[in-house]
Amino acid sequence: MAQTTNPQESLWGVDSSPAIKSYTLSNLRKIPQIEKFTEEQIFEMEVVAQVLPFKANNYVIEQLIDWDNVPGDSMFNLTFPQKHMLKSEHYGMMASVLKNNPAPKEIKAMADKIRLELNPHPAGQMELNVPVLKDGTKLYGMQHKYKETTLFFPSQGQTCHAYCSFCFRWPQFVGMDEMKFAMKEGDELAQYVREHPEISDILFTGGDPMIMPAKIFSAYIDTLLDADLPNLKTIRIGTKALSYWPYKFVSDKDYQETLETFRRVNKKGIHLAIMAHFNHLAELKTGAVKLAIKNVRETGAQIRTQSPLLTNINDDADMWAEMWQKQVELGCIPYYMFVVRDTGAQHYFGVPLVKAHKIFQQAIQKVSGLGRTVRGPSMSATPGKVQIDGVAEVNGTKVMVFRMLQGRNPEWVNRPFFAKYDENAIWLDDLKPAFEDKFFFEDELNEIKQQKKQSMNS
Numbered sequence: 001m002a003q004t005t006n007p008q009e010s011l012w013g014v015d016s017s018p019a020i021k022s023y024t025l026s027n028l029r030k031i032p033q034i035e036k037f038t039e040e041q042i043f044e045m046e047v048v049a050q051v052l053p054f055k056a057n058n059y060v061i062e063q064l065i066d067w068d069n070v071p072g073d074s075m076f077n078l079t080f081p082q083k084h085m086l087k088s089e090h091y092g093m094m095a096s097v098l099k100n101n102p103a104p105k106e107i108k109a110m111a112d113k114i115r116l117e118l119n120p121h122p123a124g125q126m127e128l129n130v131p132v133l134k135d136g137t138k139l140y141g142m143q144h145k146y147k148e149t150t151l152f153f154p155s156q157g158q159t160c161h162a163y164c165s166f167c168f169r170w171p172q173f174v175g176m177d178e179m180k181f182a183m184k185e186g187d188e189l190a191q192y193v194r195e196h197p198e199i200s201d202i203l204f205t206g207g208d209p210m211i212m213p214a215k216i217f218s219a220y221i222d223t224l225l226d227a228d229l230p231n232l233k234t235i236r237i238g239t240k241a242l243s244y245w246p247y248k249f250v251s252d253k254d255y256q257e258t259l260e261t262f263r264r265v266n267k268k269g270i271h272l273a274i275m276a277h278f279n280h281l282a283e284l285k286t287g288a289v290k291l292a293i294k295n296v297r298e299t300g301a302q303i304r305t306q307s308p309l310l311t312n313i314n315d316d317a318d319m320w321a322e323m324w325q326k327q328v329e330l331g332c333i334p335y336y337m338f339v340v341r342d343t344g345a346q347h348y349f350g351v352p353l354v355k356a357h358k359i360f361q362q363a364i365q366k367v368s369g370l371g372r373t374v375r376g377p378s379m380s381a382t383p384g385k386v387q388i389d390g391v392a393e394v395n396g397t398k399v400m401v402f403r404m405l406q407g408r409n410p411e412w413v414n415r416p417f418f419a420k421y422d423e424n425a426i427w428l429d430d431l432k433p434a435f436e437d438k439f440f441f442e443d444e445l446n447e448i449k450q451q452k453k454q455s456m457n458s
């Protein structure tokens with residue numbers, strides 16, 4: 001493979017300590033590279049950014065995006081709004097509001113209306129996954145879907161260094177208060193984990209928990225460490241900071257404190273797993289990201305990687321193979337390839353399951369066993385994480401083969417099941433059982449939903 005360096009890397013030395021400069025809708029026109037676009041193109045971006053929140057920063061703009069390759073560039077599509085990310089009817093609705101000299105509240109009303117039509121809380125997240133303490137307190141800043149692992153959304157971690165245009169977490173960024181899962185106290189988290197000895201993993205998620213200053217982050221972590229929870233074996237941090245702002249671990253003024261907190265987890269005998277989101281090889285090429293990975297690994301933390309498969313960004317088997325190889329080379333462990341879920345701009349990013357499996361298979365055939373730790377393509381659907389294993393023929397009938405990597409009921413895991421072949425199916429809801437009238441988990445899933453509804457109302 002040719003040694004490609006990022007064309008813009010020389011602008012920023014590896015040992016520079018840059019300050020983050022953020023760009024959102026309000027200063028989009030101040031981005032120097034935006035001068036390349038026509039007024040009409042900029043207006044299109046503004047229409048979309050009223051609905052799907054936009055945020056980029058100087059590192060993403062100067063080091064990750066190849067502006068000679070725009071609008072086709074993957075990193076550009078990953079972070080900048082594009083006309084077709086909205087369905088044409090939604091685009092038209094917002095464009096006509098903007099053309100009529102609107103008051104801010106008219107824009108907001110239209111944005112909220114469109115957002116509600118975008119299925120902001122898929123996979124039963126709101127009702128089904130909210131945990132309850134023994135004293136009856138409902139923990140809206142947490143989700144507990146799979147037995148061993150609970151998700152925690154620290155309230156100061158509900159934003160990111162830049163936003164991904166495909167992201168299903170966007171309801172949390174746009175100020176729709178009733179949608180915000182957030183919680184103030186690490187104490188309630190510790191209490192919940194104490195009450196549930198089956199939990200071994202806490203996954204800090206967001207937004208991006210690594211947006212938090214080291215002081216706040218360490219307050220959460222130390223609360224957990226000081227609670228001496230015998231069942232807590234792993235703390236996971238879901239983050240895209242390695243990709244969008246590697247200086248967090250390299251040169252920000254509190255970076256050593258962040259790394260020190262990582263070390264304390266390790267010293268306590270708890271495994272620290274950084275669940276790093278990398279969507280494209282371009283994110284692994286700068287000097288800063290390589291140094292950040294090295295610094296994080298030196299604390300004793302492991303880095304596992306994951307990404308959805310996305311049309312217009314990374315629907316390319318060769319790119320995935322190179323990305324996994326590069327991750328292994330840098331000491332990271334490829335973990336999940338996801339199918340993009342049924343929310344937001346799925347019509348723009350979605351990849352049908354049959355095609356997703358083909359890309360996965362072609363890519364995994366090209367890497368050594370150390371890269372084959374990755375699993376997928378996987379849908380995080382209501383019953384669990386469902387992986388497509390491939391297409392097969394059973395008694396002359398073409399079927400799609402699936403299994404669960406995670407299930408609301410652990411007994412569902414790793415049980416193969418079959419759906420009628422459907423080349424266009426994009427999500428579990430599109431599938432029909434191949435040989436029965438229901439999938440094996442459906443009755444039990446309905447029971448779980450009923451029980452949860454009752455306990456939430458009590």
Ligand SMILES: *Cc1c(COP(=O)(O)O)cnc(C)c1O
Nearest residue numbers: 143145146149151380385405406
């Ligand atoms: C993916 C996921 C987890 C973690 O699952 P693992 O297979 O253990 O990585 C936990 N909770 C939710 C809701 C998830 O989607």
Ligand code: SF4
Nearest residue numbers: 160163164167207240
């Ligand atoms: S970094 Fe993660 S949470 Fe933030 S916008 Fe991207 S995918 Fe969403």
